[in-house]
Amino acid sequence: MRVNCTVNGEKRQADDVWPGESLLYVLRERLGLPGSKNACEQGECGSCTVYLDGTPVCSCLVAAGQAEGRDVVTVEGLEFGRVQEAFLEAGAVQCGFCTPGLVVAVHDLLARNDKPSDPDIREALAGNLCRCTGYEKILDAVRLAAR
Amino acid sequence: MDFLQPSTWDEALAARAAHPGAVPIAGGTDVMVELNFDRRRPPALLDLTRVTPLTEWGTDGDLLRVGSGVPYRRIIEELGDRLPGLAMAARTVGSPQIRNRGTVGGNLGSASPAGDAHPPLLAAGAEVELASVRGVRRVPVREFFTGPKRSVLAPDELIAAVWVRPSAGAGEQFAKIGTRNAMVIAVCSFALALDPARRTVGTGIGSAAPTPLRATAAEEFLAGALDWDSRGAVPPDVAAEFGRLVASAAAPIDDVRGTAAYRRHALSVLARRTLTWAWGGLP
Numbered sequence: 001m002r003v004n005c006t007v008n009g010e011k012r013q014a015d016d017v018w019p020g021e022s023l024l025y026v027l028r029e030r031l032g033l034p035g036s037k038n039a040c041e042q043g044e045c046g047s048c049t050v051y052l053d054g055t056p057v058c059s060c061l062v063a064a065g066q067a068e069g070r071d072v073v074t075v076e077g078l079e080f081g082r083v084q085e086a087f088l089e090a091g092a093v094q095c096g097f098c099t100p101g102l103v104v105a106v107h108d109l110l111a112r113n114d115k116p117s118d119p120d121i122r123e124a125l126a127g128n129l130c131r132c133t134g135y136e137k138i139l140d141a142v143r144l145a146a147r
Numbered sequence: 148m149d150f151l152q153p154s155t156w157d158e159a160l161a162a163r164a165a166h167p168g169a170v171p172i173a174g175g176t177d178v179m180v181e182l183n184f185d186r187r188r189p190p191a192l193l194d195l196t197r198v199t200p201l202t203e204w205g206t207d208g209d210l211l212r213v214g215s216g217v218p219y220r221r222i223i224e225e226l227g228d229r230l231p232g233l234a235m236a237a238r239t240v241g242s243p244q245i246r247n248r249g250t251v252g253g254n255l256g257s258a259s260p261a262g263d264a265h266p267p268l269l270a271a272g273a274e275v276e277l278a279s280v281r282g283v284r285r286v287p288v289r290e291f292f293t294g295p296k297r298s299v300l301a302p303d304e305l306i307a308a309v310w311v312r313p314s315a316g317a318g319e320q321f322a323k324i325g326t327r328n329a330m331v332i333a334v335c336s337f338a339l340a341l342d343p344a345r346r347t348v349g350t351g352i353g354s355a356a357p358t359p360l361r362a363t364a365a366e367e368f369l370a371g372a373l374d375w376d377s378r379g380a381v382p383p384d385v386a387a388e389f390g391r392l393v394a395s396a397a398a399p400i401d402d403v404r405g406t407a408a409y410r411r412h413a414l415s416v417l418a419r420r421t422l423t424w425a426w427g428g429l430p
Contacts, residue, residue, distance in 0.1 A: 127242020
């Protein structure tokens with residue numbers, strides 16, 4: 001089947017999509033956008049987080065056809081700014097695999113809440129796992145980006 | 148595999164009738180996991196996310212009708228004051244990303260014994276509205292589940308909504324045992340609803356039997372033992388007996404998440420705690 005959607009502001013079209021495949025697969029393998037990472041494929045790790053119609057979701061849990069006509073923004077589509085700079089500045093990137101999902105989640109948090117408390121940050125990032133155990137630096141980065 | 152994408156409820160019911168093997172999908176937080184892991188290859192997916200009325204809620208008389216496609220995030224943000232027990236359970240679901248997509252209708256459709264929405268719906272005496280091209284019926288949640296991941300949903304039926312009476316105030320509580328606060332499937336869970344106007348008690352046990360279930364004997368005992376007039380503190384022996392009756396209503400198993408004995412013990416503790424919180428919080 002064919003899927004049409006807007007990705008990072010551009011109209012995109014994917015052909016030969018298998019109806020059971022995920023939006024994540026479409027983004028990475030059909031549209032050449034490998035920023036969203038494929039790890040757990042069950043919504044546990046958050047490394048595939050993208051905006052779908054402005055709401056952060058795990059793209060591995062969105063069926064490709066559900067994105068038809070929708071607006072998708074991936075980590076590639078976020079303007080480089082205070083969130084990414086803060087991750088660099090705070091040393092919040094170790095292996096980097098969780099970083100794209102975290103950047104989208106933090107981008108969303110700060111868009112909703114300019115001055116998040118530590119519990120706000122922990123709650124907002126509860127669905128993003130970092131297996132390098134770099135959470136302290138990640139929290140530092142969010143505090144820095146919010147300053 | 149076919150991808151069916153109805154845009155109206157009538158089209159959805161017609162598609163369901165014409166394709167009984169199609170798997171309905173809303174937020175995808177259960178269905179996509181099964182597809183991603185090759186556990187399921189249905190002949191078709193029936194996408195319900197274009198059927199706008201499913202994402203709406205409203206009042207009808209003294210009841211709330213919550214569309215099956217309302218995601219947990221909106222239950223928390225828009226219905227937290229009217230359905231505090233369900234909203235408390237919704238806050239424990241997955242992560243922000245999961246709550247943005249996952250729906251109460253999907254939880255019921257999956258019919259997992261560990262579904263977080265089930266205990267508060269049981270405690271509140273909610274009903275599930277099921278629809279097909281044959282018509283509409285309403286089934287009490289306590290009669291909805293028939294086994295692990297099984298329900299009375301017929302092959303041609305879809306879950307339209309849940310009907311539930313808004314809480315009078317702080318009489319609802321939910322508590323869940325897990326290894327962390329987020330992204331956790333319940334080891335066991337418990338919901339309590341105290342209704343001082345009707346002087347009734349509602350309960351719901353999760354993840355401690357083949358299906359979510361009520362602790363009927365515990366409800367009857369507590370409704371008779373509480374001092375509804377004076378609202379004095381709950382005597383410790385009443386709380387302990389309530390906890391014991393809740394634990395004995397469960398039928399847990401040993402599995403990777405916990406032992407049957409632990410689940411029974413934890414349920415008795417959750418029952419006592421939620422009773423103290425709910426009773427103390429009554430307006």
